[in-house]
Amino acid sequence: MTAPGTPGSAALVRLVAGREVSTRIRDKTFLISSAVILLLVLGAVAFQVVIASGAGKVTVGVVGDRSALQPALQAEGKAVGADVTVVGLAGEAAARTALAAGDVDGALVVGSGGAPRLLVERKADPQLTATVQGAVGQLAIGRQLAQAGIDPLDVPQVGVTVVNPGTDPTGERTGIAIVGIIVLYTLLILMGQFVAQGVVEEKSTRVVELLLSTMRPWQLLAGKIIGLGLLGLAQIVAISVVGISGALLFDVVSLPGQLIGTVLTVVAWFVLGYAFYAAVFAAAASLVSRQEDLASVITPMTVLLVIGFFIALQSAGDPSGSLATVTSYIPGLSPLVMPVRMAAGAAAWWEVVLAVVLMLVAIALVVRLGGRIYAGALLRTSGKTKIREALRAERL
Amino acid sequence: MLEFDGLHKSFGDNHVLDGVGFTVAPGTMFGFCGSNGAGKTTTMRIAMGLVRPDAGAVRWQGHHLDQEIRRRIGYMPEERGLYPKMKVGEQVTYFARLHGLDAAAAARASEEWVSRLGLGERRGDPVEKLSLGNQQRVQLAAALVSRPEVLILDEPFSGLDPVGVDSLAEGLLDQVRQGVPVVFSSHQLDLVERLCDSVGILAGGSMVATGTVEELRRREAGRLLRVVVPDAAHGWAAGLPGVRVVSEQAGDTLLELAPGTDDQSVLAAALRTGRVRHFAWREPTLVELFREVVAAPGAPEAVAS
Ligand SMILES: Nc1ncnc2c1ncn2[C@@H]1O[C@H](COP(=O)(O)OP(=O)(O)O)[C@@H](O)[C@H]1O
Numbered sequence A: 001m002t003a004p005g006t007p008g009s010a011a012l013v014r015l016v017a018g019r020e021v022s023t024r025i026r027d028k029t030f031l032i033s034s035a036v037i038l039l040l041v042l043g044a045v046a047f048q049v050v051i052a053s054g055a056g057k058v059t060v061g062v063v064g065d066r067s068a069l070q071p072a073l074q075a076e077g078k079a080v081g082a083d084v085t086v087v088g089l090a091g092e093a094a095a096r097t098a099l100a101a102g103d104v105d106g107a108l109v110v111g112s113g114g115a116p117r118l119l120v121e122r123k124a125d126p127q128l129t130a131t132v133q134g135a136v137g138q139l140a141i142g143r144q145l146a147q148a149g150i151d152p153l154d155v156p157q158v159g160v161t162v163v164n165p166g167t168d169p170t171g172e173r174t175g176i177a178i179v180g181i182i183v184l185y186t187l188l189i190l191m192g193q194f195v196a197q198g199v200v201e202e203k204s205t206r207v208v209e210l211l212l213s214t215m216r217p218w219q220l221l222a223g224k225i226i227g228l229g230l231l232g233l234a235q236i237v238a239i240s241v242v243g244i245s246g247a248l249l250f251d252v253v254s255l256p257g258q259l260i261g262t263v264l265t266v267v268a269w270f271v272l273g274y275a276f277y278a279a280v281f282a283a284a285a286s287l288v289s290r291q292e293d294l295a296s297v298i299t300p301m302t303v304l305l306v307i308g309f310f311i312a313l314q315s316a317g318d319p320s321g322s323l324a325t326v327t328s329y330i331p332g333l334s335p336l337v338m339p340v341r342m343a344a345g346a347a348a349w350w351e352v353v354l355a356v357v358l359m360l361v362a363i364a365l366v367v368r369l370g371g372r373i374y375a376g377a378l379l380r381t382s383g384k385t386k387i388r389e390a391l392r393a394e395r396l
Numbered sequence B: 001m002l003e004f005d006g007l008h009k010s011f012g013d014n015h016v017l018d019g020v021g022f023t024v025a026p027g028t029m030f031g032f033c034g035s036n037g038a039g040k041t042t043t044m045r046i047a048m049g050l051v052r053p054d055a056g057a058v059r060w061q062g063h064h065l066d067q068e069i070r071r072r073i074g075y076m077p078e079e080r081g082l083y084p085k086m087k088v089g090e091q092v093t094y095f096a097r098l099h100g101l102d103a104a105a106a107a108r109a110s111e112e113w114v115s116r117l118g119l120g121e122r123r124g125d126p127v128e129k130l131s132l133g134n135q136q137r138v139q140l141a142a143a144l145v146s147r148p149e150v151l152i153l154d155e156p157f158s159g160l161d162p163v164g165v166d167s168l169a170e171g172l173l174d175q176v177r178q179g180v181p182v183v184f185s186s187h188q189l190d191l192v193e194r195l196c197d198s199v200g201i202l203a204g205g206s207m208v209a210t211g212t213v214e215e216l217r218r219r220e221a222g223r224l225l226r227v228v229v230p231d232a233a234h235g236w237a238a239g240l241p242g243v244r245v246v247s248e249q250a251g252d253t254l255l256e257l258a259p260g261t262d263d264q265s266v267l268a269a270a271l272r273t274g275r276v277r278h279f280a281w282r283e284p285t286l287v288e289l290f291r292e293v294v295a296a297p298g299a300p301e302a303v304a305s
């Protein structure tokens, strides 16, 4: 005989959470979406790899004498961080052909008289202009000094020491934050949907009555939210690990410490955002009894998430703007906007603390109110329940 | 003892339960009868903590039912409910665990009950792939898997074919033999009559009759008289004092005698019509008892629907 003990609250919550995880982990939607998000992040890393490998390579064609120009161009290139290759070209016609074919980024025509001209296909790359300008200028000065009888070698060369190798650290951080926000947003929508579908499934199949004969509504709700939350957290952590490893492996970020810091910020905001949205989605879903009616109650929340997402993207360009600043405090929007502002270095520490506190207060409210709605509406398995009815209903 | 004591419940202006009370002894089966909407489901839901009573209580062995005691009760809701995509075995195991069995015991009990209910081969199938009858068996397995001390089943026989009814009846009798008190509601009164040690009829918000089928019969017995007089003209008994004709068909007459009416005067009247082939007090069936008590004055609301 197995005498049943009495599982306490923690045990019941754990059982519910365990069931959520083990069912979802075999769920097709979950597996496919996980794969898609992972591919997205790997795609972002790969994109960075391509960009990084293409940057800083300049090929200059020279029409005319290049014996003096070649070393000057290469030295100048080094100073501005470009790897300059010099090729000789037969004439201006050949230069135009090479430009059109993309063999050279610019062609320098050194005529017998007058100033040298730089031909470019469409628009001059500032790096290219700087290199050529510098080289030509240096040669000209050297020539004039020589004519004046001064040895050009006496002219001190300005040695450039790169102090900060990342050209734009906040830009890089913002980019990472944007990728993070895309993942965070996708996971919030996905996990919110899972919570909502799970709640309605239990109502529509009436299994909820059997469940509630062994546990309280809050235990069921907590188990569901915690189970799916752990799944979401595991997912975002796994994605972060893959993303960070990829970025470090291919050397696409200049400051690994900042990458990890930004990713951790995003993960922390995911936890806050998930707690908020999971409670809201669960309460909303408990109002309906059929999957078909689900869209009508969760659309407002989904719209809020979408708005937050677009504001976050927008604030990457203008992290100190009033839209970004205000929305980074608003609970529900802050998990999407604040990480971007933090990455851009536009948020002071007290602003972050304020946003977190506001978010925690909102979570506490939403969990309380949502829990009441959920408990009141759960056993009304026919039709739609109004929020007011659910709040007034007797709670078990 | 499982005691339902003075339950009151109103939904708005709808006074559904108005002092419902009955007791079920361990090792007995209690048939809970009543018209649709009488409040049987509400009563059972109160026991399971799914509806809060306005007054009254349900007790098991003298203790108020709380979450802890309820986990030792097997419950089958009127609206069946299982996770459609979850496998049969896993599902039964899950419910066993919710009732407090540890992982190993739950797996063992699930294995045992799934086979016992003839679902051994479907263990790995999702519930939605099963026929309704088999889904009902899974539902029963979910109620029985934790070896409950008490069983509360809301219309467990509805939707079953005769074979299913027999196997469920056998399963419940088996539980009763092990000392479990079983309460079930049903409209199939023949079944209740056959299976139950005691019966309760709910009408108008309270129990209008409770007791063993025998006791109920005795209460109503001596009132219905069946007389078969093949040669009598139709309406032969219509004018007899203290007699109401319940039914009459080709001389086969069912009469209800008012208290104090002399049955011998009825026999004399019958003999006057000619041959009397049958003359006997009739044991009312539960169906007739049910009609009788439910239609009784003081319980008019219960007739509805
Ligand atoms: N949650 C509820 N809200 C309002 N009325 C209810 C609710 N549950 C049951 N009722 C009403 O209570 C009465 C008894 O219902 P029920 O207990 O299901 O009867 P039975 O099971 O005997 O058919 C019905 O009139 C029904 O409409």
Ligand SMILES: [Mg+2]
Residues within 6 Å of the ligand: B040, B041, B042, B078
């Ligand atoms: Mg009912």
